[in-house]
Amino acid sequence: MATKRRNIIVGQSGGPTSVINSSLAGVYKTAKERGFHKVYGMLHGIQGFLDEQYVDLSTQIHSDMDIELLKRTPSAFLGSCRFKLPEIHENPDIYEKIFNILDKLEIEAFIYIGGNDSMDTIKKLSDYAIIKGHEQKFLGVPKTIDNDLALTDHTPGFGSAAKYIAASTKEVIRDALGLSYNKENITILEIMGRNAGWLTGASALARTEECSGPDLIYLPEITFDIDRFLKKVKELVHKKKNVVIAVSEGIKLEDGRYVCELSGGADYVDAFGHKQLQGTAAYLAGYLGAKLGCKTRGIEFSTLQRSASHMASRTDIDEAFMVGGAAVKAADEGDTGKMVVIDRVSDDPYMSAAGIYDVHRIANNEKLVPRDWVNKEGNYVTEEFIDYVKPLIQGDYQPFMVNGLPQHLVLKKK
Amino acid sequence: MATKRRNIIVGQSGGPTSVINSSLAGVYKTAKERGFHKVYGMLHGIQGFLDEQYVDLSTQIHSDMDIELLKRTPSAFLGSCRFKLPEIHENPDIYEKIFNILDKLEIEAFIYIGGNDSMDTIKKLSDYAIIKGHEQKFLGVPKTIDNDLALTDHTPGFGSAAKYIAASTKEVIRDALGLSYNKENITILEIMGRNAGWLTGASALARTEECSGPDLIYLPEITFDIDRFLKKVKELVHKKKNVVIAVSEGIKLEDGRYVCELSGGADYVDAFGHKQLQGTAAYLAGYLGAKLGCKTRGIEFSTLQRSASHMASRTDIDEAFMVGGAAVKAADEGDTGKMVVIDRVSDDPYMSAAGIYDVHRIANNEKLVPRDWVNKEGNYVTEEFIDYVKPLIQGDYQPFMVNGLPQHLVLKKK
Numbered sequence: 001m002a003t004k005r006r007n008i009i010v011g012q013s014g015g016p017t018s019v020i021n022s023s024l025a026g027v028y029k030t031a032k033e034r035g036f037h038k039v040y041g042m043l044h045g046i047q048g049f050l051d052e053q054y055v056d057l058s059t060q061i062h063s064d065m066d067i068e069l070l071k072r073t074p075s076a077f078l079g080s081c082r083f084k085l086p087e088i089h090e091n092p093d094i095y096e097k098i099f100n101i102l103d104k105l106e107i108e109a110f111i112y113i114g115g116n117d118s119m120d121t122i123k124k125l126s127d128y129a130i131i132k133g134h135e136q137k138f139l140g141v142p143k144t145i146d147n148d149l150a151l152t153d154h155t156p157g158f159g160s161a162a163k164y165i166a167a168s169t170k171e172v173i174r175d176a177l178g179l180s181y182n183k184e185n186i187t188i189l190e191i192m193g194r195n196a197g198w199l200t201g202a203s204a205l206a207r208t209e210e211c212s213g214p215d216l217i218y219l220p221e222i223t224f225d226i227d228r229f230l231k232k233v234k235e236l237v238h239k240k241k242n243v244v245i246a247v248s249e250g251i252k253l254e255d256g257r258y259v260c261e262l263s264g265g266a267d268y269v270d271a272f273g274h275k276q277l278q279g280t281a282a283y284l285a286g287y288l289g290a291k292l293g294c295k296t297r298g299i300e301f302s303t304l305q306r307s308a309s310h311m312a313s314r315t316d317i318d319e320a321f322m323v324g325g326a327a328v329k330a331a332d333e334g335d336t337g338k339m340v341v342i343d344r345v346s347d348d349p350y351m352s353a354a355g356i357y358d359v360h361r362i363a364n365n366e367k368l369v370p371r372d373w374v375n376k377e378g379n380y381v382t383e384e385f386i387d388y389v390k391p392l393i394q395g396d397y398q399p400f401m402v403n404g405l406p407q408h409l410v411l412k413k414k
Numbered sequence: 415m416a417t418k419r420r421n422i423i424v425g426q427s428g429g430p431t432s433v434i435n436s437s438l439a440g441v442y443k444t445a446k447e448r449g450f451h452k453v454y455g456m457l458h459g460i461q462g463f464l465d466e467q468y469v470d471l472s473t474q475i476h477s478d479m480d481i482e483l484l485k486r487t488p489s490a491f492l493g494s495c496r497f498k499l500p501e502i503h504e505n506p507d508i509y510e511k512i513f514n515i516l517d518k519l520e521i522e523a524f525i526y527i528g529g530n531d532s533m534d535t536i537k538k539l540s541d542y543a544i545i546k547g548h549e550q551k552f553l554g555v556p557k558t559i560d561n562d563l564a565l566t567d568h569t570p571g572f573g574s575a576a577k578y579i580a581a582s583t584k585e586v587i588r589d590a591l592g593l594s595y596n597k598e599n600i601t602i603l604e605i606m607g608r609n610a611g612w613l614t615g616a617s618a619l620a621r622t623e624e625c626s627g628p629d630l631i632y633l634p635e636i637t638f639d640i641d642r643f644l645k646k647v648k649e650l651v652h653k654k655k656n657v658v659i660a661v662s663e664g665i666k667l668e669d670g671r672y673v674c675e676l677s678g679g680a681d682y683v684d685a686f687g688h689k690q691l692q693g694t695a696a697y698l699a700g701y702l703g704a705k706l707g708c709k710t711r712g713i714e715f716s717t718l719q720r721s722a723s724h725m726a727s728r729t730d731i732d733e734a735f736m737v738g739g740a741a742v743k744a745a746d747e748g749d750t751g752k753m754v755v756i757d758r759v760s761d762d763p764y765m766s767a768a769g770i771y772d773v774h775r776i777a778n779n780e781k782l783v784p785r786d787w788v789n790k791e792g793n794y795v796t797e798e799f800i801d802y803v804k805p806l807i808q809g810d811y812q813p814f815m816v817n818g819l820p821q822h823l824v825l826k827k828k
Contacts, residue, residue, distance in 0.1 A: 016592045044595035074585050075592035082593075167819050168718055171488050174822060175721035178430045178489035179496075181458035208817065210824045282696065299716045304582055307589035310725065313818065393818040403622065404727065404807035405581050408588060410624040 005106040006035065008328065010057075011042035011049060012143075013114035013121065014082065016075035017157025018164070018309040019320035020143050021409075023113045024077055025070045026324025027141070028057055034332050040105060043411075045112070046121055047081035050094070052101060055411070066409055071317055072399055073408040074309035084117060085124050088131070095128045102136055109137045109331035113324070115144035115155075116366065119339055123359045126337030137331040140339035140359055141323050145306045147198035150365040151357045152341035156323060157306070159316030159392030162202035164308045165191060165301060166393060169206035169214060172299060173244055184237045184294035187244045189214065190281035192305055194250040197221050197369045199305065201381040202389050203246035215243050220250035221368050222378040224259055229284075230291055232379065237294060249280050259283060310406045314395025319352060326354035350391035419520040420449065422742065424471075425456035425463060426557075427528035427535070428496065430489035431571025432578070432723040433734035434557050435823075437527045438491055439484045440738025441555070442471055448746050454519060457825075459526070460535055461495035464508070466515060469825070480823055485731055486813055487822040488723035498531060499538050502545075509542045516550055523551045523745035527738070529558035529569075530780065533753055537773045540751030551745040554753035554773055555737050559720045561612035564779040565771050566755035570737060571720070573730030573806030576616035578722045579605060579715060580807060583620035583628060586713060587658055598651045598708035601658045603628065604695035606719055608664040611635050611783045613719065615795040616803050617660035629657050634664035635782050636792040638673055644705055646793065651706060663694050663714075673697060724820045728809025733766060740768035764805035 010027045012020055024041070031039045039057045042049040055078075061067060070077060088095060102110065110125065112118050119140045126138040142149050147158035169189060176187045191200040197219025207213025215236055218224060237243045251259045263283040281298030289296040323340040330338060339359045345351040373385040399406035424441045426434055438455070445453045453471045456463035469492075475481060484491060502509055516524065524539065526532050533554045540552035556563050561572035583603060590601045605614040611633025621627025629650055632638055651657045665673045677697040695712030703710040737754040744752060753773045759765040787799040813820035 012592075016589050047595055073588065075588040077592075079595060080592050081595050163818055167724060168722070170819060170822065171721040171723065172717055174487070174489040174824075175430050175717045178426075178491075178494050181461055181493055181495050205819065208819060208821075210822055279696070282693070297717070299718075300714065302713045303586055303589045303711070304713075304718075307585040308582070309585065310581060390817070395818065396815060398812070401810060403804070404577055404809070405584060405619065405622060407622075408584065408624055410588075 005037045006108045007038040007040060007106045008036045008109045008111065008331070009040040009042055009054065009102070009105065009107050010111040010113065011045045012076035012078050012080050013045035013112060013118040014080060014144065015115065015306060016080060017143055017145050017306050018074045018160040018312040019156050019317050020075070020113055021073045021077045022071040022317045022320035023141050023143060023156060023324035025067050026321035027111050027328055028061055029067060030325035030328040034328060036108070040107070041078040044079035045081035045083060045114070046085065047083035048079060049101065050097060060412060069400060069407060069409040071321065072309055072397055072406065073410070074307040077409065077411060079411070082117070085121050088124060088128055098125065099132070099134055107136055109139065109328065111139050111141060111327050111331065113141040113143050115142070115146070116149060119359050119362050122339065123337065126359065129336065137334065137336040139327040139331045139335065141327045142339060142341065145199060146193055146196050148196040148366045148368070149362065150367045151362050153344040153352065154342060154392055156316060156320035156342070158198060160309070160312040161199055161305045162205065162389055163313045163393035164305050164311045165199060165202050166205035167311055168301060169203045169244070169246070170208070170211050173206065173211055173213070176244060177242055180242050183241065184292070185242050186233065186237060186285070186288050186292070186294060186296040188281040188284050188296065188298045189244065189246045190249055190298065190300040191246055192301070193220060193248045195220050195366055195368065197248050200246050200248040201369060201385050204381050204386055205389060205393060214246040215240070216245045216379045217381055218245070218247045218251050218379060219369055219374060220248040220252065221371070222374060223254050224251040226253065226259070230288070233288060234292060237292060247280055247284065251280060310399045312397060313393045314397055315350070315392055317397050322354050326356070330356055347387070347391070350394070419451045420522045421452040421454060421520045422450045422523045422525065422745070423454040423456055423468065423516070423519065423521050424525040424527065425459045426490035426492050426494050427459040427526060427532040428494060428558065429529070429720060430494060431557055431559050431720050432488045432574040432726040433570050433731050434489070434527055435487045435491045436485040436731045436734035437555050437557060437570060437738035439481050440735035441525050441742055442475060443481060444739035444742040448742060450522070454521070455492040458493035459495035459497060459528070460499065461497035462493060463515065464511060474826060483814060483821060483823040485735065486723055486811055486820065487824070488721040491823065491825060496531070499535050502538060502542055512539065513546070513548055521550055523553065523742065525553050525555060525741050525745065527555040527557050529556070529560070530563060533773050533776050536753065537751065540773065543750065551748070551750040553741040553745045553749065555741045556753060556755065559613060560607055560610050562610040562780045562782070563776065564781045565776055567758040567766065568756060568806055570730060570734035570756070572612060574723070574726040575613055575719045576619065576803055577727045577807035578719050578725045579613060579616050580619035581725055582715060583617045583658070583660070584622070584625050587620065587625055587627070590658060591656055594656050597655065598706070599656050600647065600651060600699070600702050600706070600708060600710040602695040602698050602710065602712045603658065603660045604663055604712065604714040605660055606715070607634060607662045609634055609780055609782065611662050614660050614662040615783060615799050618795050618800055619803060619807060628660040629654070630659045630793045631795055632659070632661045632665050632793060633783055633788060634662040634666065635785070636788060637668050638665040640667065640673070644702070647702060648706060651708060661694055661698065665694060724813045726811060727807045728811055729764070729806055731811050736768050740770070744770055761801070761805070764808070
């Protein structure tokens, strides 16, 4: 009788990042090195898996060159999903179906790359396996530009988004400064982060020896007081003409309303019940323009902040690869129901290593920017914040340029 | 008696580009090589010059390394302006003032880097000099991301903006595709170009071997029919789920209204009387969302498309440098009232050279995308269009990365 094949399956879930495929590359390479037979990729995460949508990754990745190209490809190579598994007691059939497919594919380990919501999937599947006596191992690999996962020093994807935001902020500031001569000019940058201000705070990295950086930074952790905001901007714009303000898409008034709701714009709620936010910068630009009578411009970094892999951080890509590989190693060594985390071993020089935590301790806890990493006035981040983020944006992977544009590895469907 | 000193002054005007400083570098380097004594830079163009705001560029540029850094710095290093000289007969005093300052600084040549409006300045100043018997030479160096200058094959700044747009479009498409599973999803990209659709058309370069590119492209040259648009998008989104549409900020309805005016958004008119346009993508995203009931997202590339020098085209940077140098050469050889242009010498392999034209033939003529470079339906560009743009986005200048971010050369004020 043939021995059971050691296969592994990997999926990607939640919002994309510039480096989520570097984790996929890490899973693939490490699985091959550790003697796994087939490495399957589920298409569009657990949602596609339930429709038996998967590929054998050896039909997609043919060389080390492909691995390198995958590391430089933004967004989920395998496709992502926003799909929340029901509680086990609510719908045992769906779990039975998942484990039937896993058995059919002779899967030994299931690796899921995602954020808070994805770790919930790992928790439920590993719990179910233990309850029912299934032998598959379930491991989570962190991923989110928002950096809001607890227990890990930071999340893969955050550093590259932070780098893109800081680099773009520098360029936008040059643009605004070059144009204005004795004229008041306000630029408002809208940055992702519903509840956590890590990315918005990262705009402070644009403050360098040759750039003053943003003048004001408003995080969602701090209640937004529009009157104080107006007063502060008015003071500043009289003093220095050119004012650049970074705001989180998630800033909220004391009454709980999002600032972007003041414009009466359309609301959209995603599958996890999260309200989709857009239009904060546009609203504030209109508001300040009307109140102060000067030129204003709202700029949303939009999905580019999570997909501009041409400006990814080498540290981030390497760490994303590392945690992908570490998840395979952990599964291979018998771990289950765990998420790989990044531990900061040293600040100067910066060093990090993969650690591992029980996924029950992680899921659905949002890590916010601590109050003492924001200044007293609540309109800028502190040096501690900057020192924390700075190592994470260092180094580059040159994109592979083909016909003048960054090349990506994309899924070949049969 | 000392011989008269041969000094030169250079200024930058109008909207910034990623490569306007490469032209400045070309002016500086060539002026030094040709034995000019001092190279002055006027601050904020002719407007700052009238306030006697200028610098000796040797206090700013100390090495070949600085020249290279300047080539990688977006937006106007010297500051720009939007300032229209009056007709000579309307205000002769302003002309007398300009020539007094030029005489005081012993200026032999006046180089102005700018777009249509800037060439008007060169025309007026050279006309005035000839009428009044002044000996200074006035030369224009083209610059505009919009590519709407006549007589030059293309304008410096266009290629880099086109490259940024195409690269970002590829990344945004990866992002949108990765997320959507069996769900309809529409992304609308808003691209600069008030009257000319060159940049919006350049989004078609994102159609590569691994990317389908935008599905529909709407240029301002073609009247926008919102009913036909809705019908077309409805068809497409049922067929392929994920639809990406590139629109110019300047698309207009048959009655002459801009699409962005339909939202009732604020109007802003700049110093040249140009209406500032913003919100086209946001309006159309809301419109399609309401009509088709699917997820939509509007993305404005905003000022990043003209300031993202980290994604500049090597061809563009080199040509910008070349036309800066060619203007100095022309002035040195006695030309005046001329603009340097780029002639396309060969398509394959692509080769270009600097040519020169009388500025009277150029100013205030906008070059639009020819109708036969847009398909019959008016919703995509043709192969001829793509073949024209493709050589202009080739090659890179690696940014000089310092502490993880692209470094810029910035003006040191005393």
